[in-house]
Amino acid sequence: MDGIIVSALCGLLGGAVRAIVGWRKERKYVKGAPWRWSKARFTLVTSAVIGLFAAMLLNENLKFALAAGYMGTDFIEGMINSQSGKQKKK
Numbered sequence: 001m002d003g004i005i006v007s008a009l010c011g012l013l014g015g016a017v018r019a020i021v022g023w024r025k026e027r028k029y030v031k032g033a034p035w036r037w038s039k040a041r042f043t044l045v046t047s048a049v050i051g052l053f054a055a056m057l058l059n060e061n062l063k064f065a066l067a068a069g070y071m072g073t074d075f076i077e078g079m080i081n082s083q084s085g086k087q088k089k090k
Helices: 001-029 037-057 062-069 073-084
Strands: none
Touching: 001 062, 001 073, 037 062
8 A cells, every 4th residue: 555655656746847847948938937736736646646557557666656757648658559569650
């Protein structure tokens, strides 16, 4: 049970980093861009779930949970493609 909570928290942390990086990037191009709490909450909850999902797939590997939280749904798509043998065409 503790591993599940820690995995979700790692995913949440990855999502928080991604949200802050995205906001800072937006502020670079749009002066005074506000922090959007509704968007941040959605990102954090989604990242926690994705981190938990990734950790369950990868035997509670916390590094992958953190990375999955940062990468978001891109991580899930990559995992599904790697498991099924499909690769994206460039």
